[in-house]
Amino acid sequence: MQASQKIESKYKHSITHWFQPIYHLKNYNVLGYEALLRDASLMNSTPVELFKEADKTGERNVLDLISLKEALEKFRHQSCTLFLNVFPSTLLENDFLPWWDTHVPLNMDIVLELLESEPICNWDEIRTITNELKSRGVKIAIDDMGQGYSFLQQWVELEPDFIKLDRYFAENLSVNSRKQKIVENLVDLLSDSTEIIIEGIETEKDLNIAELLGISYAQGYLLGKPTPIQDF
Secondary structure, X not given: OHHHHHHHHHHOOOEEEEEEEEEEOOOXXXXXXXXXXXXXXXXXXXXXXXXXXXXXXOOHHHHHHHXXXXXXXXXXXXXXXXXXXXXXXXXXXXXHHHHHHHHOOOOOOEEEEEEOOOOOOOHHHHHHHHHHHHHOOOEEEEEEXXXXXXXXXHHHHOOOOEEEXXXXXXXXXXXXXXXXXXXXXXXXXXXXXXXXXXXXXXXXHHHHHHHHOOOOEEOOOOOOOOEEHHHO
16 A cells, blocks of 8 residues: 555554464364564553554554554464454555555465454445455454444354454353353354354463353463564
């Protein structure tokens, strides 16, 4: 993207990514790693702060692309799956697919996590773009399901490969019967066509209950903290 090229130098030396593992609960093999944006400058801003600052100048989607590119470059020599966060509005940029074809190697195993916290106005266009990405071998995930603008029917119609449950559901899952029922119902509803990943697992009790409820994959500090790629 021309806009991305113009301001890339503004960000490329101040952001980096750490990577957190996602585990299969049946055998505890690593499914893949999620790339998590970090501020590498002296400001040490949070990812939310970085994107808010970029949003003030209309450059949020540009920063999103720069983040994608930086994570891809860091991870390209790894052999497992890379999970990448992206705003749905970034996918709707006119030249997103040409940008993707230019910057993403065909042989990389990638899951794009669509951020559920951003409202979507044009579901038909999102469906078209995600289908184009699937034709390129990209898998689709819905990130932080239950955190923000939850329109379950529309998300399900995108036929995602993964749905990631927000860490809200993991916290005290072992003692909260209401959360257990919700998670169990989601597994019953979605597991035939979509794999479910629960985020934010921090205790063995919550992990054990998640597995008993039929969750296939988990992510959280109990299983592995985000680390720089050189610490793999």
